[in-house]
Amino acid sequence: MDFTISPVNKMIIKAAKDFSERKIPAIEAYMKANNDYPPDLMEIYAKNRMLGFNVPREYGGIGTSNFNMILYIEEMGKTASTCFLPFMMNNSVAETICHWGSEEVKKKFVPPLCDGTAWATMAFTEPDTGSDPKMLTTTARPDGDDFIINGTKRFISMANKPGYGVFICKDLSLAGQKNNTTAFIIDKSSPGISCSKHYELTGLEGADTCDITFTDVRVPKGNILGNQGEGFNILLRWIAGERIQQAAGMVGVGQRAFDEAKKYSLQRVVNGMPMGYMQGFYWMLGEMKVKLEACRLMVYQAVCKQDAGKAFEVDSAEVKVFTTPMIQEVTRMAVQFLGSYGYSKEYIVEKLFRLAMHQGVVASSLEINKTIVGMTALMSRSK
Numbered sequence: 541m542d543f544t545i546s547p548v549n550k551m552i553i554k555a556a557k558d559f560s561e562r563k564i565p566a567i568e569a570y571m572k573a574n575n576d577y578p579p580d581l582m583e584i585y586a587k588n589r590m591l592g593f594n595v596p597r598e599y600g601g602i603g604t605s606n607f608n609m610i611l612y613i614e615e616m617g618k619t620a621s622t623c624f625l626p627f628m629m630n631n632s633v634a635e636t637i638c639h640w641g642s643e644e645v646k647k648k649f650v651p652p653l654c655d656g657t658a659w660a661t662m663a664f665t666e667p668d669t670g671s672d673p674k675m676l677t678t679t680a681r682p683d684g685d686d687f688i689i690n691g692t693k694r695f696i697s698m699a700n701k702p703g704y705g706v707f708i709c710k711d712l713s714l715a716g717q718k719n720n721t722t723a724f725i726i727d728k729s730s731p732g733i734s735c736s737k738h739y740e741l742t743g744l745e746g747a748d749t750c751d752i753t754f755t756d757v758r759v760p761k762g763n764i765l766g767n768q769g770e771g772f773n774i775l776l777r778w779i780a781g782e783r784i785q786q787a788a789g790m791v792g793v794g795q796r797a798f799d800e801a802k803k804y805s806l807q808r809v810v811n812g813m814p815m816g817y818m819q820g821f822y823w824m825l826g827e828m829k830v831k832l833e834a835c836r837l838m839v840y841q842a843v844c845k846q847d848a849g850k851a852f853e854v855d856s857a858e859v860k861v862f863t864t865p866m867i868q869e870v871t872r873m874a875v876q877f878l879g880s881y882g883y884s885k886e887y888i889v890e891k892l893f894r895l896a897m898h899q900g901v902v903a904s905s906l907e908i909n910k911t912i913v914g915m916t917a918l919m920s921r922s923k
Protein backbone atom coordinates (compact mmCIF):
# COMPACT_ATOMS: atom_id res chain seq x y z
CA MET A 541 0.00 0.00 0.00
CA ASP A 542 1.30 3.44 -0.93
CA PHE A 543 1.15 6.08 1.83
CA THR A 544 2.87 8.85 -0.13
CA ILE A 545 1.63 12.18 1.17
CA SER A 546 0.30 13.95 -1.94
CA PRO A 547 0.32 17.74 -2.54
CA VAL A 548 -3.39 17.80 -1.57
CA ASN A 549 -2.66 15.86 1.64
CA LYS A 550 0.10 18.39 2.39
CA MET A 551 -2.34 21.27 1.93
CA ILE A 552 -4.72 19.62 4.38
CA ILE A 553 -1.97 19.14 6.95
CA LYS A 554 -0.94 22.78 6.52
CA ALA A 555 -4.54 23.96 6.93
CA ALA A 556 -4.93 21.81 10.05
CA LYS A 557 -1.69 23.14 11.58
CA ASP A 558 -2.76 26.67 10.78
CA PHE A 559 -6.21 26.14 12.34
CA SER A 560 -4.67 24.50 15.40
CA GLU A 561 -2.31 27.45 15.96
CA ARG A 562 -4.73 30.28 15.16
CA LYS A 563 -8.04 29.06 16.59
CA ILE A 564 -7.60 26.27 19.12
CA PRO A 565 -5.97 28.39 21.88
CA ALA A 566 -9.09 30.59 22.08
CA ILE A 567 -11.39 27.54 21.93
CA GLU A 568 -9.38 25.92 24.73
CA ALA A 569 -9.48 29.09 26.82
CA TYR A 570 -13.28 29.16 26.50
CA MET A 571 -13.53 25.49 27.40
CA LYS A 572 -11.33 25.91 30.45
CA ALA A 573 -13.38 28.85 31.72
CA ASN A 574 -16.81 27.33 30.96
CA ASN A 575 -16.22 23.56 31.08
CA ASP A 576 -18.05 23.32 27.75
CA TYR A 577 -17.56 23.89 24.05
CA PRO A 578 -17.95 27.44 22.70
CA PRO A 579 -21.55 27.82 21.43
CA ASP A 580 -20.28 28.96 18.01
CA LEU A 581 -17.83 26.07 17.59
CA MET A 582 -19.66 24.57 14.61
CA GLU A 583 -19.79 27.97 12.90
CA ILE A 584 -16.03 28.24 13.40
CA TYR A 585 -15.56 24.80 11.84
CA ALA A 586 -17.85 25.65 8.93
CA LYS A 587 -16.02 28.94 8.24
CA ASN A 588 -12.73 27.04 8.16
CA ARG A 589 -14.12 24.46 5.74
CA MET A 590 -13.87 21.60 8.21
CA LEU A 591 -17.40 20.18 7.95
CA GLY A 592 -18.68 17.63 5.46
CA PHE A 593 -15.18 16.38 4.67
CA ASN A 594 -16.38 13.03 3.35
CA VAL A 595 -19.82 14.24 2.19
CA PRO A 596 -20.66 14.91 -1.51
CA ARG A 597 -20.86 18.59 -2.49
CA GLU A 598 -24.52 18.32 -3.50
CA TYR A 599 -25.40 17.89 0.20
CA GLY A 600 -23.19 20.75 1.33
CA GLY A 601 -20.01 18.76 1.88
CA ILE A 602 -16.44 19.13 0.69
CA GLY A 603 -16.34 15.73 -1.00
CA THR A 604 -12.80 14.77 -0.05
CA SER A 605 -11.34 11.53 1.34
CA ASN A 606 -11.43 9.99 4.80
CA PHE A 607 -7.63 10.00 4.56
CA ASN A 608 -7.62 13.80 4.40
CA MET A 609 -9.95 13.92 7.38
CA ILE A 610 -7.75 11.74 9.56
CA LEU A 611 -4.70 13.85 8.62
CA TYR A 612 -6.64 16.85 9.91
CA ILE A 613 -7.61 15.04 13.11
CA GLU A 614 -4.01 13.92 13.70
CA GLU A 615 -2.91 17.57 13.69
CA MET A 616 -5.73 18.56 16.04
CA GLY A 617 -4.71 15.74 18.39
CA LYS A 618 -1.32 17.41 18.86
CA THR A 619 -3.02 20.33 20.61
CA ALA A 620 -4.44 18.00 23.32
CA SER A 621 -7.77 19.80 22.97
CA THR A 622 -11.02 17.89 23.29
CA CYS A 623 -12.47 19.98 20.48
CA PHE A 624 -11.57 17.31 17.91
CA LEU A 625 -14.55 15.26 19.18
CA PRO A 626 -17.42 17.44 17.84
CA PHE A 627 -15.41 17.90 14.62
CA MET A 628 -15.31 14.12 14.16
CA MET A 629 -18.94 13.71 15.18
CA ASN A 630 -20.42 16.20 12.71
CA ASN A 631 -18.37 14.77 9.87
CA SER A 632 -18.99 11.11 10.65
CA VAL A 633 -22.73 11.47 11.31
CA ALA A 634 -23.22 13.51 8.11
CA GLU A 635 -21.41 10.78 6.16
CA THR A 636 -23.49 8.08 7.85
CA ILE A 637 -26.76 9.80 6.92
CA CYS A 638 -25.47 10.13 3.35
CA HIS A 639 -24.64 6.45 3.23
CA TRP A 640 -27.93 5.08 4.61
CA GLY A 641 -30.49 7.83 4.02
CA SER A 642 -33.13 8.23 1.33
CA GLU A 643 -32.78 11.26 -0.96
CA GLU A 644 -35.34 13.12 1.15
CA VAL A 645 -33.55 12.33 4.42
CA LYS A 646 -30.17 13.36 2.98
CA LYS A 647 -31.48 16.68 1.65
CA LYS A 648 -33.15 17.50 4.95
CA PHE A 649 -30.56 16.48 7.54
CA VAL A 650 -27.10 16.60 5.97
CA PRO A 651 -26.71 20.29 4.92
CA PRO A 652 -27.22 21.65 8.49
CA LEU A 653 -24.44 19.33 9.69
CA CYS A 654 -22.13 20.79 7.05
CA ASP A 655 -22.98 24.50 7.32
CA GLY A 656 -22.42 24.74 11.07
CA THR A 657 -26.04 25.25 12.14
CA ALA A 658 -26.45 21.81 13.74
CA TRP A 659 -24.38 19.71 16.15
CA ALA A 660 -24.47 15.98 15.49
CA THR A 661 -24.92 13.13 17.93
CA MET A 662 -24.86 9.34 17.59
CA ALA A 663 -26.44 7.44 20.47
CA PHE A 664 -26.43 3.78 21.35
CA THR A 665 -25.19 3.49 24.95
CA GLU A 666 -27.71 3.18 27.79
CA PRO A 667 -27.44 2.85 31.58
CA ASP A 668 -27.44 -0.98 31.32
CA THR A 669 -25.24 -1.47 28.25
CA GLY A 670 -22.76 0.09 25.87
CA SER A 671 -22.00 -3.07 23.94
CA ASP A 672 -25.03 -5.36 23.64
CA PRO A 673 -27.98 -4.48 21.34
CA LYS A 674 -30.14 -7.16 22.99
CA MET A 675 -30.04 -5.17 26.24
CA LEU A 676 -31.41 -1.90 24.78
CA THR A 677 -34.41 -0.54 26.65
CA THR A 678 -35.05 2.72 24.78
CA THR A 679 -38.17 1.85 22.81
CA ALA A 680 -39.81 3.12 19.62
CA ARG A 681 -43.55 2.37 19.45
CA PRO A 682 -45.40 2.99 16.17
CA ASP A 683 -48.33 5.39 16.38
CA GLY A 684 -49.97 6.43 13.10
CA ASP A 685 -47.41 8.27 10.97
CA ASP A 686 -45.04 8.59 13.92
CA PHE A 687 -43.04 6.58 16.42
CA ILE A 688 -43.11 7.38 20.13
CA ILE A 689 -39.69 7.17 21.79
CA ASN A 690 -39.16 6.46 25.50
CA GLY A 691 -35.98 5.75 27.45
CA THR A 692 -32.54 7.07 28.37
CA LYS A 693 -29.27 7.11 26.46
CA ARG A 694 -26.14 7.44 28.60
CA PHE A 695 -22.75 9.15 28.02
CA ILE A 696 -23.95 10.80 24.81
CA SER A 697 -21.58 13.32 23.26
CA MET A 698 -23.11 16.67 22.30
CA ALA A 699 -26.59 15.42 23.32
CA ASN A 700 -27.46 18.80 24.81
CA LYS A 701 -26.35 20.83 21.80
CA PRO A 702 -28.83 22.02 19.15
CA GLY A 703 -29.12 19.82 16.08
CA TYR A 704 -29.80 16.24 15.10
CA GLY A 705 -28.84 12.90 16.51
CA VAL A 706 -29.07 9.36 15.24
CA PHE A 707 -30.60 7.31 18.07
CA ILE A 708 -30.57 3.50 18.01
CA CYS A 709 -33.79 2.22 19.61
CA LYS A 710 -35.56 -1.08 20.21
CA ASP A 711 -38.32 -1.07 17.60
CA LEU A 712 -41.46 -2.54 19.19
CA SER A 713 -43.00 -3.17 15.77
CA LEU A 714 -40.19 -5.72 15.20
CA ALA A 715 -40.74 -7.56 18.51
CA GLY A 716 -39.63 -11.20 18.33
CA GLN A 717 -37.37 -10.59 15.32
CA LYS A 718 -33.59 -11.01 15.53
CA ASN A 719 -32.77 -7.56 14.15
CA ASN A 720 -35.11 -5.38 16.14
CA THR A 721 -33.17 -2.11 16.39
CA THR A 722 -34.02 0.90 14.24
CA ALA A 723 -32.09 4.17 13.83
CA PHE A 724 -34.10 7.40 14.12
CA ILE A 725 -32.88 10.88 13.26
CA ILE A 726 -34.22 13.07 16.04
CA ASP A 727 -34.17 16.82 16.53
CA LYS A 728 -32.59 17.19 19.98
CA SER A 729 -34.90 20.11 20.82
CA SER A 730 -38.06 17.99 20.36
CA PRO A 731 -40.72 18.22 23.13
CA GLY A 732 -40.19 15.47 25.73
CA ILE A 733 -36.37 15.48 25.59
CA SER A 734 -34.30 16.38 28.62
CA CYS A 735 -30.56 16.14 29.38
CA SER A 736 -28.57 15.61 32.58
CA LYS A 737 -25.63 17.74 33.67
CA HIS A 738 -22.60 16.61 31.74
CA TYR A 739 -20.14 14.12 33.21
CA GLU A 740 -16.81 15.26 34.65
CA LEU A 741 -14.34 13.18 32.66
CA THR A 742 -10.80 12.03 33.34
CA GLY A 743 -9.19 13.38 30.20
CA LEU A 744 -11.73 14.83 27.81
CA GLU A 745 -12.21 17.98 29.86
CA GLY A 746 -15.10 20.17 28.75
CA ALA A 747 -16.65 17.47 26.54
CA ASP A 748 -20.37 17.70 27.18
CA THR A 749 -21.10 14.02 27.49
CA CYS A 750 -24.44 13.57 29.24
CA ASP A 751 -27.57 11.45 29.59
CA ILE A 752 -30.50 12.23 27.32
CA THR A 753 -34.00 11.12 28.30
CA PHE A 754 -37.00 10.68 25.99
CA THR A 755 -40.49 10.89 27.43
CA ASP A 756 -43.13 10.19 24.78
CA VAL A 757 -41.10 11.92 22.09
CA ARG A 758 -42.95 11.88 18.77
CA VAL A 759 -40.78 11.25 15.69
CA PRO A 760 -42.16 11.02 12.13
CA LYS A 761 -41.66 7.68 10.35
CA GLY A 762 -39.88 9.66 7.63
CA ASN A 763 -37.01 10.18 10.10
CA ILE A 764 -36.02 6.52 10.07
CA LEU A 765 -32.45 6.13 8.80
CA GLY A 766 -32.00 3.15 6.47
CA ASN A 767 -34.58 0.43 6.97
CA GLN A 768 -36.30 -0.70 10.12
CA GLY A 769 -34.19 -3.38 11.80
CA GLU A 770 -30.91 -1.93 10.48
CA GLY A 771 -30.11 0.15 13.56
CA PHE A 772 -27.25 -1.98 14.88
CA ASN A 773 -25.64 -2.31 11.43
CA ILE A 774 -25.75 1.47 11.04
CA LEU A 775 -24.05 1.83 14.42
CA LEU A 776 -21.37 -0.76 13.57
CA ARG A 777 -20.43 0.93 10.29
CA TRP A 778 -20.35 4.38 11.88
CA ILE A 779 -18.28 3.22 14.84
CA ALA A 780 -15.75 1.49 12.58
CA GLY A 781 -15.00 4.86 10.97
CA GLU A 782 -15.07 6.62 14.34
CA ARG A 783 -12.46 4.22 15.77
CA ILE A 784 -10.02 5.07 12.95
CA GLN A 785 -10.61 8.80 13.43
CA GLN A 786 -10.18 8.47 17.19
CA ALA A 787 -6.93 6.54 16.68
CA ALA A 788 -5.68 9.26 14.31
CA GLY A 789 -6.34 11.84 17.03
CA MET A 790 -4.44 9.66 19.49
CA VAL A 791 -1.48 9.37 17.09
CA GLY A 792 -1.41 13.18 17.23
CA VAL A 793 -1.57 13.02 21.04
CA GLY A 794 1.30 10.50 21.08
CA GLN A 795 3.35 12.59 18.65
CA ARG A 796 2.98 15.64 20.90
CA ALA A 797 4.02 13.54 23.92
CA PHE A 798 7.10 12.40 22.00
CA ASP A 799 7.94 15.97 20.91
CA GLU A 800 7.61 17.24 24.48
CA ALA A 801 9.78 14.44 25.85
CA LYS A 802 12.44 15.08 23.22
CA LYS A 803 12.44 18.84 23.87
CA TYR A 804 12.72 18.32 27.62
CA SER A 805 15.47 15.75 27.28
CA LEU A 806 17.61 18.22 25.35
CA GLN A 807 17.08 20.99 27.92
CA ARG A 808 17.26 19.14 31.22
CA VAL A 809 20.78 18.61 32.48
CA VAL A 810 21.46 15.44 34.47
CA ASN A 811 24.98 14.38 35.51
CA GLY A 812 26.43 17.34 33.59
CA MET A 813 24.82 16.64 30.21
CA PRO A 814 21.39 16.89 28.58
CA MET A 815 19.52 13.85 29.90
CA GLY A 816 18.50 12.81 26.36
CA TYR A 817 22.10 11.69 25.77
CA MET A 818 21.93 9.10 28.54
CA GLN A 819 21.44 5.70 26.98
CA GLY A 820 18.31 4.90 28.99
CA PHE A 821 16.57 7.95 27.58
CA TYR A 822 17.44 7.48 23.97
CA TRP A 823 16.25 3.92 24.26
CA MET A 824 12.97 5.29 25.58
CA LEU A 825 12.76 7.84 22.76
CA GLY A 826 13.50 5.11 20.23
CA GLU A 827 10.75 2.92 21.65
CA MET A 828 8.25 5.79 21.62
CA LYS A 829 9.10 6.70 18.03
CA VAL A 830 8.74 3.14 16.72
CA LYS A 831 5.43 2.63 18.53
CA LEU A 832 4.09 5.88 17.06
CA GLU A 833 5.21 5.04 13.56
CA ALA A 834 3.58 1.60 13.71
CA CYS A 835 0.31 3.15 14.98
CA ARG A 836 0.34 5.79 12.24
CA LEU A 837 0.89 3.21 9.49
CA MET A 838 -1.91 1.05 10.81
CA VAL A 839 -4.31 4.00 10.88
CA TYR A 840 -3.32 5.02 7.33
CA GLN A 841 -3.72 1.47 6.06
CA ALA A 842 -7.22 1.13 7.54
CA VAL A 843 -8.38 4.49 6.22
CA CYS A 844 -7.06 3.69 2.73
CA LYS A 845 -9.19 0.54 2.73
CA GLN A 846 -12.17 2.62 3.83
CA ASP A 847 -11.56 5.11 1.02
CA ALA A 848 -11.20 2.26 -1.49
CA GLY A 849 -14.72 1.11 -0.54
CA LYS A 850 -13.45 -2.20 0.84
CA ALA A 851 -14.69 -3.77 4.08
CA PHE A 852 -12.71 -2.05 6.84
CA GLU A 853 -14.61 -2.91 10.01
CA VAL A 854 -12.17 -5.59 11.24
CA ASP A 855 -9.16 -3.44 10.25
CA SER A 856 -10.65 -0.65 12.32
CA ALA A 857 -11.02 -3.01 15.31
CA GLU A 858 -7.38 -4.09 14.84
CA VAL A 859 -6.38 -0.42 14.86
CA LYS A 860 -8.06 0.02 18.23
CA VAL A 861 -6.55 -3.14 19.71
CA PHE A 862 -3.02 -2.16 18.66
CA THR A 863 -2.95 1.61 19.02
CA THR A 864 -4.77 1.98 22.37
CA PRO A 865 -2.08 0.43 24.61
CA MET A 866 0.72 1.79 22.38
CA ILE A 867 -0.33 5.44 22.64
CA GLN A 868 -1.15 5.05 26.32
CA GLU A 869 2.38 3.73 26.85
CA VAL A 870 3.95 6.53 24.79
CA THR A 871 2.16 9.19 26.84
CA ARG A 872 3.07 7.40 30.10
CA MET A 873 6.71 7.36 29.04
CA ALA A 874 6.53 11.10 28.32
CA VAL A 875 5.26 11.70 31.88
CA GLN A 876 8.16 9.61 33.18
CA PHE A 877 10.63 11.58 31.05
CA LEU A 878 9.64 14.82 32.72
CA GLY A 879 9.81 13.38 36.24
CA SER A 880 7.69 15.30 38.74
CA TYR A 881 7.15 18.06 36.18
CA GLY A 882 5.44 15.48 34.00
CA TYR A 883 3.06 14.71 36.83
CA SER A 884 2.22 18.39 37.25
CA LYS A 885 -0.51 20.31 35.42
CA GLU A 886 2.10 22.91 34.49
CA TYR A 887 3.20 20.60 31.67
CA ILE A 888 1.00 19.28 28.90
CA VAL A 889 2.19 15.67 29.09
CA GLU A 890 -0.06 14.88 32.06
CA LYS A 891 -3.08 15.99 29.99
CA LEU A 892 -1.89 13.94 27.02
CA PHE A 893 -1.63 10.89 29.32
CA ARG A 894 -5.19 11.36 30.62
CA LEU A 895 -6.50 12.01 27.11
CA ALA A 896 -4.98 8.77 25.81
CA MET A 897 -6.92 6.79 28.43
CA HIS A 898 -10.25 7.52 26.75
CA GLN A 899 -9.45 5.42 23.70
CA GLY A 900 -9.95 2.15 25.58
CA VAL A 901 -13.53 2.91 26.59
CA VAL A 902 -15.04 5.36 24.09
CA ALA A 903 -16.33 4.38 20.62
CA SER A 904 -16.57 0.73 21.74
CA SER A 905 -14.33 -0.79 24.37
CA LEU A 906 -10.94 -2.38 23.82
CA GLU A 907 -12.27 -5.81 24.85
CA ILE A 908 -15.14 -5.69 22.36
CA ASN A 909 -12.61 -4.96 19.60
CA LYS A 910 -10.37 -7.81 20.71
CA THR A 911 -13.45 -10.01 20.48
CA ILE A 912 -14.16 -8.79 16.92
CA VAL A 913 -10.56 -9.44 15.82
CA GLY A 914 -10.25 -12.81 17.57
CA MET A 915 -13.62 -14.15 16.44
CA THR A 916 -12.98 -13.05 12.84
CA ALA A 917 -9.61 -14.80 12.86
CA LEU A 918 -11.23 -17.94 14.25
CA MET A 919 -13.99 -18.00 11.65
CA SER A 920 -11.71 -17.11 8.72
CA ARG A 921 -10.80 -19.93 6.32
CA SER A 922 -7.45 -18.37 5.46
CA LYS A 923 -4.49 -19.11 7.73
Ligand SMILES: Cc1cc2nc3c(=O)[nH]c(=O)nc-3n(C[C@H](O)[C@H](O)[C@H](O)COP(=O)(O)OP(=O)(O)OC[C@H]3O[C@@H](n4cnc5c(N)ncnc54)[C@H](O)[C@@H]3O)c2cc1C
Nearest residue numbers: 662663664665669670671695696697749902903904905907
Ligand atom coordinates in the same frame (compact mmCIF):
# COMPACT_ATOMS: atom_id res chain seq x y z
C1 LIG B 1 -16.40 10.66 26.88
C2 LIG B 1 -17.37 9.63 26.41
C3 LIG B 1 -18.13 9.88 25.28
C4 LIG B 1 -19.04 8.94 24.82
N1 LIG B 1 -19.84 9.24 23.75
C5 LIG B 1 -20.78 8.35 23.36
C6 LIG B 1 -21.69 8.69 22.31
O1 LIG B 1 -21.62 9.79 21.73
N2 LIG B 1 -22.63 7.78 21.95
C7 LIG B 1 -22.74 6.55 22.57
O2 LIG B 1 -23.63 5.78 22.21
N3 LIG B 1 -21.91 6.21 23.59
C8 LIG B 1 -20.94 7.08 24.00
N4 LIG B 1 -20.11 6.76 25.04
C9 LIG B 1 -20.25 5.47 25.70
C10 LIG B 1 -19.19 4.44 25.31
O3 LIG B 1 -19.17 4.21 23.91
C11 LIG B 1 -19.50 3.15 26.08
O4 LIG B 1 -19.34 3.47 27.44
C12 LIG B 1 -18.61 2.02 25.65
O5 LIG B 1 -19.06 1.51 24.42
C13 LIG B 1 -18.57 0.89 26.67
O6 LIG B 1 -19.87 0.59 27.12
P1 LIG B 1 -20.17 0.41 28.68
O7 LIG B 1 -19.41 1.45 29.41
O8 LIG B 1 -21.63 0.34 28.87
O9 LIG B 1 -19.52 -0.98 29.01
P2 LIG B 1 -20.26 -2.39 29.04
O10 LIG B 1 -20.79 -2.74 27.71
O11 LIG B 1 -21.18 -2.48 30.21
O12 LIG B 1 -18.99 -3.28 29.38
C14 LIG B 1 -18.33 -3.21 30.66
C15 LIG B 1 -16.96 -3.84 30.53
O13 LIG B 1 -17.11 -5.20 30.09
C16 LIG B 1 -16.40 -5.40 28.88
N5 LIG B 1 -17.21 -6.26 28.00
C17 LIG B 1 -18.50 -6.06 27.61
N6 LIG B 1 -18.91 -7.05 26.78
C18 LIG B 1 -17.85 -7.87 26.65
C19 LIG B 1 -17.62 -9.09 25.91
N7 LIG B 1 -18.57 -9.61 25.14
N8 LIG B 1 -16.41 -9.68 26.01
C20 LIG B 1 -15.42 -9.13 26.78
N9 LIG B 1 -15.57 -7.98 27.50
C21 LIG B 1 -16.77 -7.38 27.43
C22 LIG B 1 -16.20 -4.02 28.28
O14 LIG B 1 -15.05 -3.97 27.50
C23 LIG B 1 -16.07 -3.15 29.51
O15 LIG B 1 -14.73 -3.16 29.94
C24 LIG B 1 -19.18 7.69 25.51
C25 LIG B 1 -18.39 7.43 26.64
C26 LIG B 1 -17.51 8.39 27.11
C27 LIG B 1 -16.71 8.10 28.36
